[in-house]
Amino acid sequence: MRSFATVATALCGLVLSCSSIVSADSTSTSSTVLLPADFKPPQSFKNVNLVRNVNLEKGYARETINVVIENADKRPQTDYYLSFPSDHFNRVGGLEVRNKKEAEKGRLVVEAAEVEAASDLQYFIVRLPEPLAPSSQITLGISYSLLNSLHPRPAAIEQSDRQFLSYSFSAYVPSAYQTVTQKTKVKFPSTNVPDYTTTDLKSGQDPESQGSTYTYGPYDTAKVAPGTTYPVTVRYEFTKPVITASLLERDLEVSHWGGNLATEERYWLHNNGSKLINQFSRVDWTVANYQQTPSAAIRELKYPLKPGSVDPYFIDDIGNVSTSRYRPGLKNREGNLDFKPRYPIFGGWNYSFRLGWNNELSSFLRQVSGADSYVLKVPFLEGPKMSEGIQYENVVVRVILPEGARNVRYETVEGSSSNGLPGASQIQSSLSTHKTFMDTLGRTVLTLTLESVTDEARDSQLVVTYDYTLLDALRKPVTITIGLFSAFAAIWAITNIDVSIKKR
Numbered sequence: 437m438r439s440f441a442t443v444a445t446a447l448c449g450l451v452l453s454c455s456s457i458v459s460a461d462s463t464s465t466s467s468t469v470l471l472p473a474d475f476k477p478p479q480s481f482k483n484v485n486l487v488r489n490v491n492l493e494k495g496y497a498r499e500t501i502n503v504v505i506e507n508a509d510k511r512p513q514t515d516y517y518l519s520f521p522s523d524h525f526n527r528v529g530g531l532e533v534r535n536k537k538e539a540e541k542g543r544l545v546v547e548a549a550e551v552e553a554a555s556d557l558q559y560f561i562v563r564l565p566e567p568l569a570p571s572s573q574i575t576l577g578i579s580y581s582l583l584n585s586l587h588p589r590p591a592a593i594e595q596s597d598r599q600f601l602s603y604s605f606s607a608y609v610p611s612a613y614q615t616v617t618q619k620t621k622v623k624f625p626s627t628n629v630p631d632y633t634t635t636d637l638k639s640g641q642d643p644e645s646q647g648s649t650y651t652y653g654p655y656d657t658a659k660v661a662p663g664t665t666y667p668v669t670v671r672y673e674f675t676k677p678v679i680t681a682s683l684l685e686r687d688l689e690v691s692h693w694g695g696n697l698a699t700e701e702r703y704w705l706h707n708n709g710s711k712l713i714n715q716f717s718r719v720d721w722t723v724a725n726y727q728q729t730p731s732a733a734i735r736e737l738k739y740p741l742k743p744g745s746v747d748p749y750f751i752d753d754i755g756n757v758s759t760s761r762y763r764p765g766l767k768n769r770e771g772n773l774d775f776k777p778r779y780p781i782f783g784g785w786n787y788s789f790r791l792g793w794n795n796e797l798s799s800f801l802r803q804v805s806g807a808d809s810y811v812l813k814v815p816f817l818e819g820p821k822m823s824e825g826i827q828y829e830n831v832v833v834r835v836i837l838p839e840g841a842r843n844v845r846y847e848t849v850e851g852s853s854s855n856g857l858p859g860a861s862q863i864q865s866s867l868s869t870h871k872t873f874m875d876t877l878g879r880t881v882l883t884l885t886l887e888s889v890t891d892e893a894r895d896s897q898l899v900v901t902y903d904y905t906l907l908d909a910l911r912k913p914v915t916i917t918i919g920l921f922s923a924f925a926a927i928w929a930i931t932n933i934d935v936s937i938k939k940r
C-alpha cells in the first residue's frame with residue numbers, strides 16, 4: 437500500500453487519464469443493479485436530438501449514438517437509462533459513454549442493471565459526473581458493438597458464391613425517453629445492398645442513399661411513445677468471413693528470473709458466415725486461391741506482434757503448423773506473424789489453435805525507484821488484425837506474476853478515445869496462486885474475465901502493479917539450490933550404501 441500512491445501518480449503521468457484503480461486483492465464480480473419487475477425509467481430526461489451511426493463494415497455491428505439530452509424534471513438528475521432490447525443486452529460489447537464536450541475527461545461510469553422478471557428491455561445506467569440542472573442539456577457520445585447480430589442470407593451458398601449478410605434494427609432508436617428528432621445512418625462495406633426496408637415515416641424517400649451510406653430519417657418523433665419500434669432489415673454483400681472467437685484464453689507470464697515475458701494465446705474460432713451447400717472442393721479452392729478471388733472463408737490470419745517479439749509458434753489440434761511466416765520488425769517496428777490455418781475455415785466451421793511468443797521483460801516492466809514495487813504495462817488484448825474484424829464472446833486474460841508477488845492492483849489505460857473495453861464494472865477479476873515446478877508458494881495469478889468484446893480493443897493496455905522483494909526474488913534460486921543439494925545428498929547417500937554382496 438505504502439508505495440502504491442507513488443505508483444499511481446507515476447502512472448497518471450504516463451497515460452492520458454487514469455481509470456479507477458481496481459484492487460484485485462479479493463474476488464470482485466461485476467456489479468449489477470437489480471431493478472424491480474415492473475420497472476420503468478422515470479421520465480426525467482428527453483432526447484432533444486439523436487443521431488445514430490450503424491457501421492456494418494466488419495463482422496459485427498458497431499453503433500455510435502450522439503444524443504443531446506435535456507433534464508425534463510424539476511430537480512437535478514444524474515442517472516440516464518440506456519435501454520436495449522433484452523435479446524441484445526448480453527451481446528453489447530465495449531460499451532462506452534462520454535460527455536461529448538469533454539471527451540478527453542474519459543468515460544462516464546456505466547452500470548449494468550437487471551430487471552428481475554423477463555422484460556422486453558434491459559438497461560444500463562449512465563451516471564452523469566455532475567447532476568444536470570433542470571432544463572439543462574449535455575451531449576452524450578455512446579458507442580458499442582453488437583456481437584452476433586449479423587446473419588448470412590442465404591444461410592448456405594456454393595463455395596464460389598458471394599456472401600450476403602442481413603442486419604435488423606428499429607428505425608426508431610429504442611430509447612427509454614421521448615426523442616424529439618432522430619436519424620440513423622447505416623454504413624455498408626460496399627454499394628451492393630440488394631435489399632433494405634423502406635418506410636413511410638417521413639415525407640419523401642426513406643432511406644436515402646449516398647454511395648455505401650443509407651440514411652433513415654430524420655424523423656420528428658416528439659409524439660411517438662418511448663419504446664415504439666419500427667423494424668428495418670437490410671441485406672448487403674460481405675464477402676469476408678464473420679470471425680468469432682467463442683473463447684480466447686490469453687496468458688502473460690512474467691519471469692523476473694529469466695527477464696522474460698512469455699505470451700500464450702488459445703483460440704476457439706468459428707466462422708459465422710454462410711455454410712457450404714455442397715461438399716468442400718479442394719480443386720475449386722486452389723483455383724480461387726490462385727486467382728485471389730474474395731472468399732467468405734478464413735484463409736489466413738495476420739497478427740502484428742510487438743517490437744522485439746521472438747520464438748513465435750503456432751500449434752493446432754494436430755500439431756505444429758508449418759504454414760506460418762514470421763517477419764520480425766526491424767528496429768522498433770512491429771513484427772508480423774501471418775499464419776494459415778491447416779484448411780480454409782468456411783461458414784459453420786470451427787478451428788482452435790495456440791499461439792505464443794516471447795519478449796524481453798524490460799520493455800514492459802519498470803521498478804518504482806527506491807521501492808520493491810513494479811509496474812507492468814502490457815497489451816490487454818492483441819489478436820489478429822483483420823479488416824473484417826473479430827468478435828470475442830469470452831476472453832480470459834491471466835497475468836502470471838512471480839512467486840511472492842503481492843499487493844496486486846490493475847487498471848486499464850483510458851485515452852481521449854474509446855479503448856474498446858467495457859467499463860471497469862464489467863470486467864471480473866480474481867487472484868489465485870498457480871504452482872509449477874520448484875515453486876514453494878506458487879505464483880500469483882491475476883485473472884481478468886470479460887464477455888462480448890471485439891478487436892476494437894486490440895490496442896487497449898493493461899497496467900498491473902505489485903510488490904516483490906529481493907527475498908522473493910531469491911526464493912527460487914534458494915529452493916533450487918536446496919533441491920539440488922538434497923538430490924546430491926540423496927545420491928551421495930545412496931551411492932555410499934554398500935549394496936555389494938560380499939562374503940563377510
Ligand SMILES: *[C@@H]1O[C@H](CO)[C@@H](O)[C@H](O)[C@H]1NC(C)=O
Nearest residue numbers: 584585586587680682706708
Ligand atoms: C456465431 O458463432 C458463435 C460460436 O459458435 C455462436 O455462439 C453464435 O451464436 C453465432 N452467432 C450467430 C449469429 O449465429
Ligand SMILES: *[C@@H]1O[C@H](CO)[C@@H](O)[C@H](O)[C@H]1NC(C)=O
Nearest residue numbers: 749750756757758759760761
Ligand atoms: C514449427 O513450424 C515452424 C514454421 O515452419 C518451424 O520454424 C519450427 O521449427 C517448427 N517447430 C517444431 C517444434 O517443429
Ligand SMILES: *[C@@H]1O[C@H](CO)[C@@H](O)[C@H](O)[C@H]1NC(C)=O
Nearest residue numbers: 682683704706784785786787
Ligand atoms: C464449434 O464449436 C462450438 C463451441 O465453440 C460447438 O458448440 C459446435 O458444435 C462446434 N461446431 C462444429 C461443427 O464442430
